[in-house]
Amino acid sequence: MSADLLQLENFIAGQFTAPLGGRYLDSVDPSTGSAWARLPDSGADDVDAAVNSALNAFPSWSAKSAVARSQILDAIANQIEQHLDELAELESRDQGKPVWLARAVDIPRAVHNFRFFASANLHHLETATYQAEFSAQNWTIRTPVGVCGLISPWNLPLYLLTFKLAPCLAAGNTAVCKPSELTSVTAWRLCQLMTDAGLPAGVVNMVFGRGATAGEALVLHPNVPAVSFTGSTLIGSRIQALTAPMVKKLSLELGGKNAALVFSDCDLPAAVETCVRSSFTNQGEICLCTSRIFVERSVYNEFLRQFLEETAKWKVCDRRDPATKLGAVVSAEHRQKILSYIESAPASGGRILCGQTLTDAAKLPPELASGFFVLPTVIVGAETDSDGGLSDEAPCMRDEIFGPVTCIVPFDDEAEAIKRANSVKYGLCATLFSRDASRIMRVSRQLQVGTVWSNCWLVRDLNMPFGGCKQSGIGREGAHDSLEFYTEVKTVCLRF
Numbered sequence: 001m002s003a004d005l006l007q008l009e010n011f012i013a014g015q016f017t018a019p020l021g022g023r024y025l026d027s028v029d030p031s032t033g034s035a036w037a038r039l040p041d042s043g044a045d046d047v048d049a050a051v052n053s054a055l056n057a058f059p060s061w062s063a064k065s066a067v068a069r070s071q072i073l074d075a076i077a078n079q080i081e082q083h084l085d086e087l088a089e090l091e092s093r094d095q096g097k098p099v100w101l102a103r104a105v106d107i108p109r110a111v112h113n114f115r116f117f118a119s120a121n122l123h124h125l126e127t128a129t130y131q132a133e134f135s136a137q138n139w140t141i142r143t144p145v146g147v148c149g150l151i152s153p154w155n156l157p158l159y160l161l162t163f164k165l166a167p168c169l170a171a172g173n174t175a176v177c178k179p180s181e182l183t184s185v186t187a188w189r190l191c192q193l194m195t196d197a198g199l200p201a202g203v204v205n206m207v208f209g210r211g212a213t214a215g216e217a218l219v220l221h222p223n224v225p226a227v228s229f230t231g232s233t234l235i236g237s238r239i240q241a242l243t244a245p246m247v248k249k250l251s252l253e254l255g256g257k258n259a260a261l262v263f264s265d266c267d268l269p270a271a272v273e274t275c276v277r278s279s280f281t282n283q284g285e286i287c288l289c290t291s292r293i294f295v296e297r298s299v300y301n302e303f304l305r306q307f308l309e310e311t312a313k314w315k316v317c318d319r320r321d322p323a324t325k326l327g328a329v330v331s332a333e334h335r336q337k338i339l340s341y342i343e344s345a346p347a348s349g350g351r352i353l354c355g356q357t358l359t360d361a362a363k364l365p366p367e368l369a370s371g372f373f374v375l376p377t378v379i380v381g382a383e384t385d386s387d388g389g390l391s392d393e394a395p396c397m398r399d400e401i402f403g404p405v406t407c408i409v410p411f412d413d414e415a416e417a418i419k420r421a422n423s424v425k426y427g428l429c430a431t432l433f434s435r436d437a438s439r440i441m442r443v444s445r446q447l448q449v450g451t452v453w454s455n456c457w458l459v460r461d462l463n464m465p466f467g468g469c470k471q472s473g474i475g476r477e478g479a480h481d482s483l484e485f486y487t488e489v490k491t492v493c494l495r496f
């Protein structure tokens with residue numbers, strides 16, 4: 001074992017604990033391609049120990065008043081905020097994203113998740129009715145579900161983990177978390193910060209390792225009645241199948257293939273700026289990124305011209321450079337997957353206008369040669385685009401690539417744009433660009449997605465439900481919805 005690698009351990013019953021099997025995995029820095037940390041390759045026995053710890057902590061944590069739990073969540077938010085620079089550097093190194101992005105988005109959002117749910121839990125969701133004909137009073141009681149299994153992906157590691165953890169704890173549950181094996185470092189660091197904030201031992205347990213072993217043992221554990229999972233549709237549907245015989249409570253936030261619809265009456269430069277940002281932010285590794293842009297034919301050529309001009313400003317550089325727009329993608333395997341979609345696009349009628357073609361790759365600075373970098377890539381259809389452009393069946397239009405790759409195609413009328421936007425198996429989000437409010441209202445109703453952004457992107461209010469339809473998921477997260485998921489509601493009837 002190399003002494004200069006950061007060594008992570010599981011966090012069980014308030015203690016950093018070596019995995020029972022003694023096995024570790026390397027975690028690779030995507031910007032250099034070299035291992036920089038080691039994490040436990042945990043197995044079912046580690047998961048079992050973590051679930052037992054969470055079970056032991058449950059009676060006293062769930063018995064605390066909402067105010068007492070809220071104070072601890074606020075203290076966790078303060079700890080994260082006080083370590084913002086350190087956490088942003090760790091997140092950037094582990095995931096590949098620019099440091100400024102982690103500093104501006106990922107870590108502040110983790111702070112907000114704890115602050116928001118600390119307060120949201122103080123507002124009651126209970127209902128009551130009186131039935132005069134029976135002289136009966138009915139009311140609801142909410143109780144925590146128990147030990148929750150929280151499984152998170154690698155693209156927004158601390159941001160998405162804390163979006164589960166904060167409401168889970170606020171509602172009085174205890175947790176066993178399984179972060180992505182590719183990006184476990186900020187979750188591990190969070191364990192110490194939560195302890196410093198006064199979180200009692202055992203309330204949060206962290207088991208690191210692979211999905212097929214640690215993750216699957218967690219979802220199958222009989223003492224874990226609820227599983228909140230964010231990740232791919234493939235694994236989400238596997239978890240649904242595995243847990244069906246146990247009738248577990250499941251929240252599934254899955255993949256997307258999100259469309260933008262650009263109408264000719266929009267503010268075109270603003271639409272271009274937003275679509276470039278929504279296509280390439282975080283290297284395109286956000287489930288909400290846009291990867292299909294449908295543009296009304298009368299403005300298509302001008303949109304494309306401005307889009308390519310704006311994309312040229314999105315530099316792929318060192319993650320520590322404040323001018324860097326895109327860092328490295330998360331792993332060599334993921335880079336290979338993205339490149340295979342780009343390279344196969346011409347076979348399904350695609351033209352690559354800029355990005356990761358072989359000649360463009362040579363533009364990368366030599367010091368980035370061993371990292372997993374991909375240039376922002378734009379794919380369009382045939383030379384004239386007099387028809388519908390790229391086919392909806394082309395793999396780059398149909399599959400979630402989850403990288404800095406976007407397709408741009410023309411459309412002729414509103415009905416066609418809606419039909420094409422809805423043609424994929426996913427239904428996570430869409431963006432609309434138009435100055436016509438009645439059009440926005442009409443089109444929003446017809447899009448089969450969980451969120452529609454109009455003339456903006458990624459403006460998130462935690463008060464609002466978030467989630468996907470079709471194969472983008474089951475359930476919603478947000479102030480009300482998360483607290484619904486993390487509680488059981490009981491009706492009590494009293495006749496007097």
Ligand code: NAD
Pocket residue numbers: 151152153154155156160178179180181209210211212214215216219230231232233235236238239253254255256286287400402428468472473
């Ligand atoms: P993934 O499905 O491969 O892994 C997600 C997590 O599940 C990881 O922690 C992984 O170790 C674990 N896992 C893998 N196999 C498992 C199994 N059999 N049982 C239990 N756990 C298992 O996803 P990823 O590659 O880490 O993340 C990218 C995907 O996540 C993309 O599809 C993206 O769209 C999606 N995503 C969705 C949202 C959303 O809110 N809808 C947000 C972010 C990412």
